[in-house]
Structures are given as C-alpha cells and as structure tokens.
Amino acid sequence: MGKEYLGEFEELVLTMVAVLGEDAYGNAIVQEVKERLDRKVNLSGVHVTLYRLEDKGLVKSHMGGATNTRGGRKKRLFTITNAGMALIRAVQEQRMSLWKLIPQLKLVGS
Amino acid sequence: MNNQAPSKFALRFLAWFCPYYLYEGIEGDLLEQFDENLKTMGHKRARRRFLWHVLLFFRPSIILRNNFKLNIINTIMLGNYFKITARTIMKSKLYSFINAFGLSIGMAFCMLIYLYIQDERSFDQFHANKDSIYRMEVKRYNTWKMWSEDEDMFSSMAYLQTALGPTLKEELPEVIMATRYNHGGEGVVTYGDKVFTEDLTYVDADFFQMFSFDVLEGNRKTMLSGQLEAVITPEVAKRYFGDESPINKVIEIDREGKKSFTITGIIAPPPANSSLTYNILIRQENRPYYDRNNENWGNFGCPTFVMLEEGTDMANFDDNLAKIVDKYMADKIANWSLPEEMPEGLAPFTYLYSKLTDIHLNTEIGWRNNSDPQYSMILGAIAILILIIACINYVSLALVTSKSRRVEVGVRKSIGANRSQVIYQFTFESIILAFVSMLFGLGLMKLFLPAFNSFTSKAISLDLQSLSEITIVGILISILVGVIAGSYPSLVLSHFKPAEVLKGNYSSKVKSGFVKPLVVLQFAMSAFLIVSSVIMYKQMEYITTKDLGYDKEQVLVIPTQTGWNDNANTAIKQMRQALSYNPNIVAVAGTSSSFNRGFSLNGYEIDGVEKSAYVYAIDTEYIPTLDIELVEGRNFDENISTDTTAIIVNEALVEDMEWENPLEEYLNWTGDTIGLGFKVVGVVKDFHFRSLEHKIQPMLMSMNKEYTGYLINMLVRISPSDIPATIKEVESEWRALFPDKPFDYNFMDEDIDRQYESYSQWMSIMGLATGFAILISCLGLFGISGVNALNRTKEIGIRKVMGAELSNIFILLNKQYIWLAIVAFAVASPLSWYVMNIWLSDFEFTITIGWEIFALSMITGLVVAIATVSYHAIKSALLNPADTLKYE
Numbered sequence: 001m002g003k004e005y006l007g008e009f010e011e012l013v014l015t016m017v018a019v020l021g022e023d024a025y026g027n028a029i030v031q032e033v034k035e036r037l038d039r040k041v042n043l044s045g046v047h048v049t050l051y052r053l054e055d056k057g058l059v060k061s062h063m064g065g066a067t068n069t070r071g072g073r074k075k076r077l078f079t080i081t082n083a084g085m086a087l088i089r090a091v092q093e094q095r096m097s098l099w100k101l102i103p104q105l106k107l108v109g110s
Numbered sequence: 111m112n113n114q115a116p117s118k119f120a121l122r123f124l125a126w127f128c129p130y131y132l133y134e135g136i137e138g139d140l141l142e143q144f145d146e147n148l149k150t151m152g153h154k155r156a157r158r159r160f161l162w163h164v165l166l167f168f169r170p171s172i173i174l175r176n177n178f179k180l181n182i183i184n185t186i187m188l189g190n191y192f193k194i195t196a197r198t199i200m201k202s203k204l205y206s207f208i209n210a211f212g213l214s215i216g217m218a219f220c221m222l223i224y225l226y227i228q229d230e231r232s233f234d235q236f237h238a239n240k241d242s243i244y245r246m247e248v249k250r251y252n253t254w255k256m257w258s259e260d261e262d263m264f265s266s267m268a269y270l271q272t273a274l275g276p277t278l279k280e281e282l283p284e285v286i287m288a289t290r291y292n293h294g295g296e297g298v299v300t301y302g303d304k305v306f307t308e309d310l311t312y313v314d315a316d317f318f319q320m321f322s323f324d325v326l327e328g329n330r331k332t333m334l335s336g337q338l339e340a341v342i343t344p345e346v347a348k349r350y351f352g353d354e355s356p357i358n359k360v361i362e363i364d365r366e367g368k369k370s371f372t373i374t375g376i377i378a379p380p381p382a383n384s385s386l387t388y389n390i391l392i393r394q395e396n397r398p399y400y401d402r403n404n405e406n407w408g409n410f411g412c413p414t415f416v417m418l419e420e421g422t423d424m425a426n427f428d429d430n431l432a433k434i435v436d437k438y439m440a441d442k443i444a445n446w447s448l449p450e451e452m453p454e455g456l457a458p459f460t461y462l463y464s465k466l467t468d469i470h471l472n473t474e475i476g477w478r479n480n481s482d483p484q485y486s487m488i489l490g491a492i493a494i495l496i497l498i499i500a501c502i503n504y505v506s507l508a509l510v511t512s513k514s515r516r517v518e519v520g521v522r523k524s525i526g527a528n529r530s531q532v533i534y535q536f537t538f539e540s541i542i543l544a545f546v547s548m549l550f551g552l553g554l555m556k557l558f559l560p561a562f563n564s565f566t567s568k569a570i571s572l573d574l575q576s577l578s579e580i581t582i583v584g585i586l587i588s589i590l591v592g593v594i595a596g597s598y599p600s601l602v603l604s605h606f607k608p609a610e611v612l613k614g615n616y617s618s619k620v621k622s623g624f625v626k627p628l629v630v631l632q633f634a635m636s637a638f639l640i641v642s643s644v645i646m647y648k649q650m651e652y653i654t655t656k657d658l659g660y661d662k663e664q665v666l667v668i669p670t671q672t673g674w675n676d677n678a679n680t681a682i683k684q685m686r687q688a689l690s691y692n693p694n695i696v697a698v699a700g701t702s703s704s705f706n707r708g709f710s711l712n713g714y715e716i717d718g719v720e721k722s723a724y725v726y727a728i729d730t731e732y733i734p735t736l737d738i739e740l741v742e743g744r745n746f747d748e749n750i751s752t753d754t755t756a757i758i759v760n761e762a763l764v765e766d767m768e769w770e771n772p773l774e775e776y777l778n779w780t781g782d783t784i785g786l787g788f789k790v791v792g793v794v795k796d797f798h799f800r801s802l803e804h805k806i807q808p809m810l811m812s813m814n815k816e817y818t819g820y821l822i823n824m825l826v827r828i829s830p831s832d833i834p835a836t837i838k839e840v841e842s843e844w845r846a847l848f849p850d851k852p853f854d855y856n857f858m859d860e861d862i863d864r865q866y867e868s869y870s871q872w873m874s875i876m877g878l879a880t881g882f883a884i885l886i887s888c889l890g891l892f893g894i895s896g897v898n899a900l901n902r903t904k905e906i907g908i909r910k911v912m913g914a915e916l917s918n919i920f921i922l923l924n925k926q927y928i929w930l931a932i933v934a935f936a937v938a939s940p941l942s943w944y945v946m947n948i949w950l951s952d953f954e955f956t957i958t959i960g961w962e963i964f965a966l967s968m969i970t971g972l973v974v975a976i977a978t979v980s981y982h983a984i985k986s987a988l989l990n991p992a993d994t995l996k997y998e
Contacts, residue, residue: 027143073135076136
C-alpha cells in the first residue's frame with residue numbers, strides 16, 4: 001500500500017461507503033456524514049470524490065433499481081472493493097501504531 | 111404546482127455539461143435533496159439551493175469526464191461524419207456553393223486585412239538600432255493664429271531647426287549619432303547626355319551607421335564623409351550608367367546652381383515598410399540656403415533623428431533638451447507675444463521625441479507616409495461584416511433545410527447516439543465546410559492581393575513566412591466560424607425526438623422563426639454598406655464635378671526646372687514667345703505654385719491683428735489662362751510699371767479686411783514700416799486654390815519677385831483637338847529652348863484629382879465590399895426563398911385549384927421578404943447616416959444627406975431582393991397544380 005495515498009475527505013467518503021454497505025450513494029453519504037459527524041458536506045464534492053475513488057479502483061458502482069421517489073431516477077450505488085477495504089484497514093492500523101507512540105504522560109502534565 | 115419542481119433551466123444546464131453516464135445518478139441525488147429541502151424550507155429557497163448545487167457540479171472534475179468519453183467515440187465516428195458531410199455537400203450542391211462562396215470571400219477579406227495590419231506594424235522594425243533611434247519633435251505655442259477657429263494653441267511637428275542635429279550630437283553626451291533628413295527636393299541630374307529630374311535626400315554621414323539599409327557597394331563608415339559625395343540606389347544607377355559601375359563616377363546636380371558629386375556608394379532601395387525613403391542621398395550642406403538656415407534658430411524645416419547611448423536615462427535627456435532650449439531659443443521666445451498665463455505644465459517651446467518604430471502609426475505629428483490606425487479598424491470591421499453575413503447564410507440555410515436531416519438524426523439517436531454526439535457531428539460538418547472555404551479563400555486572397563495593394567497603396571507580397579502565418583490565421587478563423595455558425599443549427603437539429611421523427615409525424619415544427627431576425631440583420635448590414643457607398647459616390651461625384659472657379663481642363667503643368675530664381679520667369683516668356691505661332695496653343699502662363707503642388711501661407715499684422723493669406727506669384731496671363739472671373743478692377747498689365755507692387759486679391763480677403771471699396775485700399779502684408787503696402791488693383795471671385803477639404807481662405811496674387819518669388823510652374827492651355835500631337839509640339843519647342851532640362855508635364859485636372867486619391871481608394875474598397883455583401887446576402891436569400899417555396903408547393907397547388915391568379919401567388923410568396931427588407935433599412939439608415947456624417951466632416955464642401963439618398967438605396971436594395979426571391983416565386987407559381995397535388 002506504500003504508494004497509495006488518501007486525502008482526508010477521500011478517506012471519509014471511502015469509510016462511509018464501507019459503513020453504508022449496500023445502500024451507499026451520493027445523497028445517503030451526505031446525510032450519514034451530517035448525522036454521525038455533524039459535518040456539512042457538498043453533494044457535488046461527494047460525487048466527485050466517489051468518481052475519483054472509482055478511478056483508483058477503491059470502490060465500484062452500479063445502477064440501482066428504479067425508484068418511486070427522486071423523480072423515478074435510478075441511484076448510482078457504490079460498494080467498496082477489496083482493495084478499498086485493505087486500504088482503509090491499513091490506514092487504520094498505521095494510525096493506531098502512531099497513536100501508541102504518543103507519550104501518555106503528556107496528557108497529565110502540562 | 112410548478113413551484114414544487116426544481117427549475118427547468120437548472121436541469122437543462124446539468125444535462126448539457128454532465129457526462130451522460132453520470133447524469134442519472136447525479137440528477138437523482140439532486141432531486142432527492144430537493145425533496146428533502148422542500149420539507150424543511152420554503153420552495154423558493156429549495157429551488158435556489160437546487161440551482162446552487164447544480165452550479166457546484168459545474169466543475170472540471172465532472173466536465174472533464176465528458177471530453178474523455180467524447181474523444182473515444184468521436185474518433186470512432188469521425189470517418190462516418192466525414193463521409194456524411196461529403197455526401198451532404200454533394201447532394202445539395204447549390205446550398206453548399208452558397209455557403210462556401212460567402213465564407214471563402216469573407217475569409218479572403220479577413221486574411222487580406224491580417225496582411226494589412228501585419229504590414230502596418232512592421233514599419234521600421236528592420237533597423238538593428240530601432241530601439242535607440244528617436245525622431246526629434248517640437249511642441250510650440252502658435253505665435254500666429256491660424257485660420258480655423260478650433261486650431262490648438264500648441265502645434266507639434268517633426269520639422270526642426272537645421273542646426274539642432276549637430277548641436278545635440280556635440281553638446282549632449284548621450285547622443286552618440288545624429289542625422290538630419292530632408293527628402294523630396296527636386297533637382298535636375300545630368301550625366302553625359304542623360305538628364306532627369308530626381309528627388310534628392312539630404313542627410314548626414316551618420317545616416318548609414320544609424321539605419322540598417324543595405325549598403326551594396328562602398329564603405330558604410332566613410333560614405334558621405336566628403337561634402338560633394340553622393341550615394342544612390344541601384345535603380346538610379348541603372349538609369350544613368352546602365353551596366354557600368356557607378357562608383358567614383360561624377361554626376362552634376364542642379365539645384366539652385368550646378369554642383370558635381372562623386373558617387374561613393376550604392377545603397378539598396380528602402381523597403382516598402384520604411385518611413386524613410388530616398389533615391390539620391392547627398393550631404394545636408396548642399397541643401398539650398400543651408401548656411402542661412404543653419405544660423406537661424408527660428409527656421410524650422412529639418413527632420414532630425416538621434417541615436418542615444420544604450421541605457422540612457424530619458425528624464426536626464428529631457429532635462430538636457432530643456433537646457434538646449436534655454437541656450438539657443440530663450441531670446442527668441444522672449445519676443446513672442448505669449449498669453450498672460452500659459453496652461454499648467456506647458457512651456458511655450460519644448461523638444462520632444464518619438465521612437466523610430468512609433469512614427470508610422472502616429473497621427474498627431476505629420477510624416478510623409480504615416481497612416482492612421484483607424485484604417486486598420488475600418489478594414490477589419492468591413493471584413494468581419496462580410497464574414498458575419500456569410501455565417502448568417504450558413505445558419506439560416508441549415509435551419510430551413512433541416513427537414514431533410516431529421517430522419518438522419520432520428521436514426522442516429524435511435525441506434526444509440528446521444529444529443530452531444532449529434533451536436534458534435536453538425537459542428538464538425540460546419541468546420542469541414544469552413545475549411546474547404548478557407549482553401550478557396552486562400553486562392554481568392556492571392557487573386558485579390560494586387561487589387562488590394564493598389565486600393566490601399568501598399569506593396570504587400572506573399573513570402574513563405576507570411577503565407578504560413580496566413581494559413582494558421584485561416585485555420586483559426588475557420589474553426590471559429592465553424593463553431594459559431596455551426597452551433598445554433600446543431601443545437602436545433604440535435605433537438606429532434608427520434609420517435610416523432612421516425613413515425614413520420616412532422617407536427618414537431620422546426621422553430622425557424624429565428625431565421626427572420628438573422629435575415630434582417632444580414633440585410634441591415636448590406637443596407638448599411640449600400641447607403642454608405644451611395645453617399646461616398648455622391649460626394650466624390652460632387653467633388654470631381656464641382657465648379658472650382660477656374661477651368662482646369664486641357665492645361666499642361668510643366669515645372670520650369672530652373673530653380674528658385676529669375677531664370678524661371680525668363681523661361682516662361684521664352685516659351686510663350688516660341689509657342690505663340692502655334693494655333694493649338696491657347697495660352698501660356700506662369701505661377702509659383704500650381705494646384706496641389708504646394709502653397710505658401712504668409713502671416714502679417716494689420717493694426718495689431720494677426721492675419722494670414724495664401725500668396726501666389728503669377729504673371730499677366732495667369733487669370734485669363736485659367737478663366738478666373740474678375741469681379742472688380744483689372745488684371746495685371748506689363749506696361750504699367752507700378753503693377754509690380756500691386757496685388758489682386760480674392761473675395762475672402764476683402765471680407766476678412768472688411769473693405770468697402772477694395773480698389774482704393776492698400777495691403778501691407780510684407781511688414782513694410784514706411785510705405786502703405788501693395789495697392790489692390792483687382793478682386794477675383796473666390797476659387798478653390800486648395801482642395802475641397804479646405805474653406806476658401808484669403809489669398810493674394812502678385813507679380814513682385816522679391817516678396818512672392820518666381821514662376822517655377824508653366825501652365826500651357828492647349829486646344830482640345832489633337833492633344834497628343836500638341837504635346838509633342840510643346841516638347842519639341844522645349845527641347846530646342848532648354849536642351850539641358852527634362853520635359854516633365856502633367857495635366858492640371860489630374861493634379862487636382864490626385865488630392866482626393868485616398869478618398870477614391872476608400873470608395874473603391876467600400877464599393878467592392880458592398881458588392882460582395884450584396885452578392886452573398888442575395889445568394890443566401892435565394893436559397894432561403896427556394897426552400898420556403900418548396901415547403902409551400904402543396905399550399906400553392908391548392909390555392910391555384912381554388913382559383914388564385916399568378917399575381918396573387920407571387921405577392922403571397924414575396925410579401926414577407928419585402929417586409930424584412932424594409933425593417934432592415936429602418937435599422938440601417940440611422941446608423942449609416944451617423945457614420946457618413948463623420949466621414950463627410952473631412953470635407954468643407956459636402957453634399958447634404960437627404961432622404962432621396964436613402965430612398966434610392968432602399969429602392970435599389972428592394973429591387974435586388976425582389977429580383978432574387980422572384981425566381982422561386984414565379985417558378986412555383988407556374989407549376990401545374992395537378993403535378994404537385996397528385997401524390998397526396
């Protein structure tokens with residue numbers, strides 16, 4: 001994974017795709033981020049990021065079935081690929097190993 | 111209800127830029143968000159929010175995904191598009207011809223204008239030292255008021271004191287070289303038995319080192335180091351020496367006395383884009399009255415160029431120039447009658463300078479061959495006008511013929527083409543057509559170039575570099591034209607819904623309403639050109655046929671070639687004597703300056719008021735020869751000795767002096783402190799001694815040699831019977847009397863017409879442009895009316911069955927075009943009226959722009975338009991209804 005690099009927002013979106021599982025599409029991610037992290041993100045930003053992740057092979061997409069809401073438009077549903085899963089896992093592990101290196105005393109003293 | 115939906119515009123915009131394969135997902139998400147928003151906020155805010163979010167999607171990372179995809183598909187489809195384009199062109203040959211014809215002429219014009227502008231900008235750029243050479247100028251307070259009221263208080267000019275050049279070089283360390291440059295004095299040059307009149311150019315030795323004209327023979331550094339040396343161009347050398355080497359040959363130049371000059375150099379002729387020209391170069395010191403002028407710092411007649419050291423501080427140079435003014439001019443300026451208060455920051459006398467490369471397009475300061483950058487703009491505007499007219503042809507023809515492409519679009523769409531591909535296809539088609547037109551345009555440009563050169567008095571030639579530049583410009587123009595002209599038709603054509611088109615249901619009518627404004631625009635442009643050229647033509651006709659107050663026909667103007675001395679007067683007398691036995695010679699007269707051959711304006715003071723008058727030296731024959739009308743008094747008489755101090759004035763001078771009885775008056779115009787001045791013996795009716803750009807101003811005529819000078823122009827009036835033979839006879843008399851002088855002659859009316867040369871050039875350009883504009887728009891109209899008549903074939907058939915006459919149908923089909931033409935004229939008339947008034951303001955004597963000019967132009971335009979559309983109207987009106995209706 002050495003060469004792969006994820007931006008903060010990319011990582012967030014990728015994680016969200018993983019979290020939402022079968023029902024990950026643009027608007028759902030925006031809603032989810034808003035509810036869980038209380039953070040406002042732009043729909044266009046999310047879409048662009050999703051397409052970029054798809055280019056990198058970290059997610060893949062397919063069109064969902066027809067819906068009654070949203071003007072009958074189909075959803076573009078995203079699922080995380082194995083590569084994507086491996087990448088966020090590696091990021092997570094790196095974080096943890098770095099976290100452990102922080103001297104704990106520092107939190108107590110000033 | 112409608113408010114519950116997001117704005118249609120936003121959705122359409124999204125569909126336009128968004129890649130097709132992403133569109134549904136994005137649109138769905140946006141709609142979902144919109145529905146959410148509707149619940150929590152008002153519909154207005156929700157709609158605004160929706161638009162905002164659509165705009166946020168308009169970002170490179172989305173749009174660029176488009177191109178990526180388009181490119182792949184289009185390279186696949188390109189071959190097909192090309193094939194279809196070729197077939198369409200072949201199938202509708204007439205329409206393709208109309209389009210290609212207009213576009214190629216428009217492009218040829220654009221390319222010519224490009225060449226013109228390039229040429230204008232290339233002036234004087236070929237000098238290696240161009241960045242350090244400056245032309246000196248002077249800005250001074252007008253000590254004697256000129257005639258026109260609006261004359262500036264200050265005037266600027268590039269004519270300086272004779273001594274300035276050497277003084278600057280000597281006294282200012284930053285001036286490393288300086289040359290004076292006087293061009294155009296005529297002298298008679300003799301070598302052996304060859305005698306010609308030549309233009310002489312007076313310069314200093316630094317000339318050859320400052321400027322980069324090619325020296326073909328001789329040493330650039332030592333040329334003109336001796337006072338009696340001459341440098342000539344190969345053309346001059348050929349005239350005198352044939353194939354012999356001219357170096358070290360001695361020629362005689364007669365200019366106020368003969369002198370012998372040794373030729374020490376051959377210099378290449380100046381390029382066409384040079385502000386400096388020359389044929390024969392000799393030293394300044396040989397200029398007539400050089401010594402007198404050199405000592406007089408009040409005499410301005412000498413253009414001067416300096417070359418500054420690299421890195422000169424220009425502010426410092428300004429200071430040094432001010433010091434020169436103080437040193438040499440202070441005592442003169444002290445005598446000027448200056449106003450109480452000078453305008454802020456302006457000195458009565460300042461030296462200025464321009465970069466060598468700025469001279470050509472500087473219109474503030476006169477220079478022999480400078481030009482107005484406005485011309486480039488006018489020419490460019492005409493070219494763009496023609497190009498727009500041609501583009502409109504393309505758009506309107508594409509729209510009215512779009513019916514035939516419907517099925518194609520339907521089939522393409524139903525087998526998977528999306529809208530952007532159809533757009534791309536039609537744009538591609540128009541670009542191909544534009545390219546083909548460009549190739550024809552290149553050919554046309556080559557064809558037009560000689561004519562264009564003569565219209566604009568340029569010498570543009572096509573070399574490999576300019577040809578390749580022009581090709582690149584042409585390609586850029588054709589892509590631009592292709593995209594602009596192709597965009598609207600392709601948007602319309604790509605709009606067809608396959609299901610409707612393929613079902614054969616033609617109810618979805620093309621909105622061809624847009625065609626009408628386009629045709630109006632096109633016709634308005636043509637109408638503008640028509641009105642403008644009619645006005646220009648009328649004005650030129652007026653000028654060339656206006657009664658000038660004298661008879662200019664059948665008069666030969668012959669320079670006496672004697673120099674500014676009494677020999678001139680003697681020559682006139684000898685010639686008159688010699689020709690007096692010839693029945694074909696009506697009269698021989700002499701004058702100091704014939705029409706359009708210079709003038710002399712004298713300032714004088716009467717009772718403290720500064721006045722000025724044009725002064726002409728004439729002889730007793732002048733007034734009768736030219737048939738000038740005397741309103742009071744008499745002509746000069748040889749036998750009355752006091753007539754040498756008498757004058758004949760024109761009515762304008764009488765009016766200026768407010769004389770009641772001019773014949774009892776004296777005019778002291780020579781600054782005589784003792785006498786009364788010159789007695790007025792006659793008053794002539796005002797005649798146009800200058801061009802019609804000028805008012806008739808006060809002028810006086812005298813036979814006094816001391817003050818008015820010598821008769822260096824001989825006027826010979828000949829009978830109109832056999833002009834060439836008479837000229838031969840005059841020439842042989844001349845050869846017998848003055849074997850050492852060349853016989854140069856011109857017709858006076860030609861001299862006079864030459865004053866308006868630039869105007870008639872512009873008139874030809876306008877005429878040509880108008881012709882093409884009318885031709886192109888008529889071709890377009892012809893195409894459109896053809897399609898319209900075709901579309902209404904059945905209607906006409908039914909009307910005829912019901913009993914309509916031929917004339918009814920004719921009117922039915924033509925009515926709309928007449929309305930279009932009238933609207934177009936209504937739009938164009940005020941505009942052309944405004945523009946033409948500006949043009950006419952150059953002339954003091956003009957036609958009045960009356961309604962009849964507009965009426966005339968409009969009727970012409972209408973007749974041409976009706977003639978164009980009538981072909982189709984008559985053709986379809988004559989069709990047998992049985993033929994057109996039987997397939998129903």
